[in-house]
Structure formats: structure tokens, C-alpha cells
């Protein structure tokens with residue numbers, strides 16, 4: 506029942522430190538299941554998706570302890586195949602990585618169909634195509650995915666993905682790492698977190714080449730050994746602060762980033778008139794007094810990320826002119842538009858295209874966080890709007906942004922986390938202002 510209560514009209518100023526990448530971490534945690542030894546993983550983001558995956562591993566028998574706030578030690582040496590906690594698996598998308606990791610380690614896997622944000626149909630047919638090509642029998646029954654190898658081992662294969670899929674690319678990499686022989690994935694996704702997963706596995710003894718290109722080659726190895734690894738900074742968390750700084754007309758130094766991963770976002774923001782300066786591991790964003798309209802098409806990396814589509818839409822509501830956003834990855838990622846309309850935004854949606862009549866003055870309203878990135882968009886809109894915005898369902902936001910409210914308040918935002926456990930009873934309680 507927690508909600509964010511945002512007093513708008515603030516301007517973000519100062520410095521913010523970006524956490525480890527969610528979409529790398531949620532693959533690297535299942536990958537640790539394949540390692541017979543101790544993995545020390547640094548820059549682990551403190552978000553509910555990683556907490557759930559660590560709980561799943563712990564329930565499978567892994568020994569897990571935090572060495573400091575963002576460094577976790579995982580030892581899966583004594584893990585044996587057993588049923589994983591289905592209630593947790595159902596809640597997260599990334600539980601599909603347990604199929605690849607369990608198949609690789611044990612020769613069979615049983616998971617639930619993955620959960621995650623609802624952007625319309627999100628099939629896993631390319632994951633199944635990959636596992637089947639590697640020699641597994643995959644069956645979906647009663648909401649569960651069962652995958653089994655005939656002889657306890659997967660066998661390398663050549664796999665062409667019909668659709669560029671981040672999840673399928675990473676899942677096949679996981680499965681193929683301990684397979685017999687060589688696997689080649691063609692038409693692979695190229696996101697930075699795919700390179701990060703491959704680097705993690707290689708540092709534990711795997712032989713993966715070409716991650717970050719559309720052809721990934723994996724020579725299967727017998728075993729993975731323990732080691733240390735630091736997860737890359739989160740491209741989308743960084744992009745969200747960049748857009749928030751630009752939308753509020755502020756000036757923010759965003760630290761612990763890889764500027765190359767942000768080029769697609771920096772280029773779009775520069776088109777709006779925002780000044781983006783790159784340093785070694787930081788970017789400085791200075792908002793313009795008059796933001797200009799832009800057209801955006803989301804695409805797999807290195808295109809403009811679909812996960813940045815809702816945040817930039819919030820910015821374009823207040824930019825001058827008419828902007829067009831075309832969603833190139835998902836069928837249905839504009840559900841949050843209704844929430845922005847409650848704040849005075851003028852947006853028409855037709856299928857995968859949204860037309861935003863900018864230059865509107867947004868006003869605070871009670872709204873929903875429809876999903877993780879839609880929630881971030883509502884926070885940006887709330888900071889830009891006049892008056893008070895109350896956002897419900899903020900648990901979605903906490904799946905992917907570490908200490909979002911604390912980091913924004915340190916930059917000058919005015920956001921309270923309020924527990925409305927008993928609405929109207931007078932027992933509403935402010936549980937955080939930072």
C-alpha cells in the first residue's frame with residue numbers, strides 16, 4: 506500500500522551514483538548456479554528483482570552472504586536439483602534464465618512461466634527453440650516449463666533467432682556454456698548486459714566469443730570455477746536520471762556510467778536542446794529552458810531502448826511541438842499514457858505509435874505506476890507538474906530502481922513514501938522522505 510507523494514515544480518541539481526545493471530544482474534545470479542565454487546559479485550543492485558532471485562537460489566541450497574551493501578558472495582557448490590519456489594518465479598520475468606542455468610548444471614529444469622511487466626503477449630518461443638536445438642525436450646504444462654536432456658548433457662548447435670531477443674540470447678548462452686561442443690547463435694541481441702553476462706561466465710572459465718555482435722559463439726566447457734566479477738552500471742537507470750534532469754530543467758552529474766552505452770539516449774536528448782557532456786565514467790546533463798520536440802523509435806541495442814520509452818514520453822509532454830514515438834519492440838507498451846492524460850498530457854495512441862502534443866503544463870493527480878518504466882515516467886511527470894501527484898503500485902518501480910526516492914530527493918526532489926495501509930483511518934504514515 507505504499508505510494509509516492511510528489512510535490513512538483515522542483516528542479517534536479519547535484520550528483521547521483523548509478524547502481525549495477527538490473528538486466529545483467531538478473532542473468533548473472535542464475536548463472537552463479539552453474540558455478541561450482543564461490544562467486545563474489547560486486548555492484549549488485551539492491552532492488553526487489555535481484556532480492557527475489559537471490560531468495561530462489563538460497564531456497565535451492567546456495568550459500569549467500571553480502572560482504573557489503575553491493576557485494577554478494579554466492580556459493581552454489583552444494584546445490585542439488587529440486588523444486589524452486591514457484592510463487593517467487595511467477596513474479597519475475599528473469600526466472601526464465603533458470604531454465605538455461607538448470608539445464609546446463611543438472612540436465613533438467615522445471616520453472617513456472619515467467620512473470621514481469623505486461624506489455625501484451627511476451628512469448629518465450631525463441632528460448633524454447635534454442636533449448637530444443639541444444640537437445641532438450643521442452644514441454645509447457647499447467648503453467649510450468651519442463652525441460653529435459655536425454656543423456657544428461659546438452660549438445661552444441663547452430664541457432665538462428667527469428668526475433669532479436671535479449672532473453673533468448675542470454676538463456677541460450679547460459680545453456681550452451683556447459684554443453685558438449687560448439688554453439689553459434691545468429692541474429693543475437695547485442696545489449697550491453699549480454700556482453701556482461703558473457704564476461705561474467707568467461708571470468709569463471711567459459712569460452713564465449715562475439716557477445717555484443719549479432720553472432721555469438723560458445724565452445725562448451727566441462728565446468729565453471731569461482732571468481733570475482735563487477736556488474737556494469739545500469740544503462741536504463743542512468744538514462745532515467747538523464748531524462749529527469751532534462752525534463753526538470755536541472756543540472757545533474759550522473760556518475761558510475763559507461764557513456765558509450767548511453768549514446769542513443771544522449772543523442773536524443775541533444776535533439777531536444779539538452780546539453781549532454783561525457784566524461785570518463787560520468788555524464789553531465791543540463792536541461793534547456795525550451796525543450797524541443799523529437800521523434801523517437803525504439804529498437805534493440807544500439808537503437809533507442811524500449812525501456813526508455815515511457816520516461817522520454819513524460820519529457821516530451823512538456824517539450825514544445827508535436828513528437829511521435831514509435832514502439833519497435835513490444836506490441837502494447839503505451840498503457841501508462843492514460844495516467845499521463847490524467848495530469849493534462851495530450852497524447853493520441855494508435856497501435857505502436859503515440860503522438861504527443863507537447864508544451865502542456867502538467868498538473869498533479871492520483872495516478873498508477875502501470876509497470877516499472879511507466880512508474881519512472883510518472884515520477885518524472887510528477888516532478889515536472891504543478892501541485893501534488895500520488896503514485897500507486899510503486900512496488901513496480903522498486904523492482905528496478907535502487908533507492909529511487911532517496912536518490913531523487915538528494916537531487917532536490919520533494920517525494921515522500923507514504924504507507925496508506927488504512928486509508929481514511931487517519932493512520933497514514935510517512936515512512937520515508939529520503
Ligand code: EPU
Pocket residue numbers: 527528531598599622626627628629630631632633668669670671672673694811812834835836877878905
Ligand atoms: N519475443 C518473442 N519470442 C521470444 C522472446 C521474445 O517473440 O521467445 C519478442 C518479445 O515479445 C518482444 C521482443 O521479442 O516483442 C523482444 O523481447 P526480448 O526477449 O528482447 O525481451 P525480454 O528478454 O523479455 C528484456 C528485459 C526487458 C527489456 C527487453 C528489451 C529482462 C529481464 N528484461 O526482456 O526489461 O524491455 O529485454 O530490451 O532482461 C525492464 O527492465 O523494464 C524490462 C522490461
